[in-house]
Amino acid sequence: MKRKAFNVLKGLRVLLAILFFAPLLLYFTDFSGNLPEPRGMLFQIVPALLLPALWVILFNVVLAVAFGRIYCSVICPAGVLQDVINRLYCIGKTKKKGKMRFSYHPPVDKLRYGLAGLTLIAGGLGFTTLLALLDPYSNFGRIAANLFRPLVMWANNGASHVLESMDNYSLYQVSVKTATVAGVTGGAIALGLFVGLTVWRGRLFCNTLCPVGAVLSLLSKFSLFRISFDPALCNSCGSCERSCKAEAVDSKAMTVDASRCVTCFNCTSTCPKQGLKYRFAPVFGKKGGSETDEVKPTATLGSRRQFISTGVTVAASIPMIAAMAQHEETVVNADPALDNIDYDDLEPVTPPGSGSLKAFRDKCTGCHICVVRCPTQVLRPAGFEFGLDYLLRPHCAFVSSYCNYDCMVCSEVCPSGAISLASVEDKHTTQVGVATFNKNRCVVNTNGTDCGACAEHCPTTAVHMVPYTGTLTIPQVEPELCIGCGGCESICPVRPLRAIVVVSNASHQRIEPLKEEEAEQIEAEEFAF
Amino acid sequence: MKRRDFLKTSVVAGAAFGMSLNGIEASVPAVHAAPDLVAVMGGEPEAMLLKALDAMGGIGSFVKKGQKIVIKPNIGWDRAPERAANTNPELIGALIRQCLSAGASKVTVFDHTCDDWQKCYKSSGIEAVVKAAGGAILPGNNESYYKEVKLPGGTKLKSVKIHEALIEADAWINVPILKHHGGAKLSCAMKNYMGIVWDRQIFHSGDLQQYIADICTWDKKPVLNIIDAYRMMAKNGPQGRSIADVQTPKQLLASRNIVALDTAALAVFNQFAPQKLDMAAVGHIGHGASLKLGSTELSKLNIERIKM
Incomplete structure (x- = not known):
């Protein structure tokens, strides 16, 4: 009976993820121009940061502090895309080689916080290409727009051709003009990366390369609701660890790294003994006395120190970035008689x-x-x-x-x-x-x-x-x-x-x-x- | 006498040019009682159309029972009807109803637009009237809709890709709007042919005026050309800059003789335009006459003028 309650959480996560993801996927692959803008667009963190839409930022901060990295499991289309890739990969595979193939790995804080710091600093200095290349939402957009959408258009053209041969013009032919070499290559590299990393080690992108994931991880460390072990019930079977695509569950140490947990609830729904629970457990609260939580604050301090130190190292490489960012901005005064334009x-x-x-x-x-x-x-x-x-x-x-x-x-x-x-x-x-x-x-x-x-x-x-x-x-x-x-x-x-x-x-x-x-x-x- | 002479020379000329030029000439005897050209003035688009058709023996003279008909308006631009960049939608709606009343099995409408086709179809008001009148509006935005046809009678343009709807149709009606045109000088019945072809770039890089005349030699001639001059773009054509470009002649011209019709349209244009156009400047009309597509000598034609 209690197990069912856990499945409700996972079911809710999957349902919400579909509700966010499917309209976005349709929106990015549509060519008719008739689909309305999905609400999911509003909640994307990087665009909101640039806009800036403070309420979206605030919403996401509160969400992460209260419930953990829900963003990564539900709102982020690149996150959900990786789950879809994982799901497709698992088809026809044994549990051991499929959905239970993961194992705990320690975090790679230098990389994730270093990259996030570099991205932020470079962005602050006016070189936003790094952000553009790493932003999960934008990567999803490029994959959908440059790879999936042409497929949809070609499929439409095929169907349209068949209908036209029956003198039915309810569909119409479309030409794919926007699929430039750069766009398709950009989309293909991103998709290749997502497929490769997902198959290899689950949500590795989200916990090493993604700057949004890195920033959210700093918040989710303090999340009020989190998944933690109940040592009394746990029989150390390790199924939770093997089901964790974020590689955040250490079944031997009975810890869940809240900074990397993307709140997918795979572990809680897999556990046969109710040994893991998603519960109200503030880090600095009196009630949060489990082993996990005791471990957390030190880890937080440690990685925060690391964050700052990497930030300083990163600062050393700023001149290089600035040089990359500098691009001649010559205002070409339009001369109608111009004959010597390069x-x-x-x-x-x-x-x-x-x-x-x-x-x-x-x-x-x-x-x-x-x-x-x-x-x-x-x-x-x-x-x-x-x-x-x-x-x-x-x-x-x-x-x-x-x-x-x-x-x-x-x-x-x-x-x-x-x-x-x-x-x-x-x-x-x-x-x-x-x-x-x-x-x-x-x-x-x-x-x-x-x-x-x-x-x-x-x-x-x-x-x-x-x-x-x-x-x-x-x-x-x-x-x-x-x-x-x-x-x-x-x-x-x-x-x-x-x-x-x-x-x-x-x-x-x-x-x-x-x-x-x-x-x-x-x-x-x-x-x- | 004069008209008979015209017919004789036309038939002789047509025979000399072989089967490819049997469009206008061969069909003339069938409606010998009807005028060569009808001009109507002073009414609303639908009323003027009905007058013109009436004078030419009714829609049944052009559309037969069971035929698949294509109507080719000018829908080139993302502009509202008031801007006179596209053929009047009321006229198109009325014409579709006429074709259907004559027993046409299907009436389709399309144009190879310049602006985005969906915006053009919508803004022009034509998509809405076509649907309301029971016609079908086809896309013309993709090369796959166009099929290669030979133009043996063309001087420079020898083959061209034309929309399959026209190739497959039993008959088609050419319904341009009269406009000033920066490139071709005048946009009317002959110029409207540029909307039935795919590759217009070769028209511009080749010899625009000659190519326009050449495309009109396609052996499948329209059974009727109807010029919408209810509103007219008097300057800044073909898309216009503002409502100030628009005059309202409230006229409609119809004829099978496309060269004569454009000649007459030029006269109407010059009546309303701030800058008059010389016949020689609108080179395609003269080229059309040289290709025996019709006559520029209006005085030799039987013209019926109707004021409403």
């Missing part, structure tokens, strides 16, 4: 609402939800082409699409505030870059034929056609009207270098709203022919 060395065009290249780099962790939701697929993950500190961040790639004039989807979905537009007017007056026209490459000049594709796609008439020779007209750019949407560049037929290219503004500029024009309405009583 097209191989252009800075990325950051999404409208990101403010500046620097602000965007600081706040974006590359979760790729904007990449997923951008209806024109213009936002694409970057590789190393814009420097290490822009790695895996999305940029506006005007290869075959452009930023829709009235669309603000990226700003609406960005969880970290890296993209933030106040209104559609805000977007209409934000200049992320300026179109620069190269007459020497334009087909009107080189072929002597009409084109005007660029002007056609310009929503503000910044690019417009002016008389050229004979009846021909040729593009002209009015930079003060240009918002840098890339309509012109995306459609220019000239290759390999296009005749019109958006040169980014390292710091976004504010332009005047389009003037309201008065137009005389002409009346005609008679037919014109």
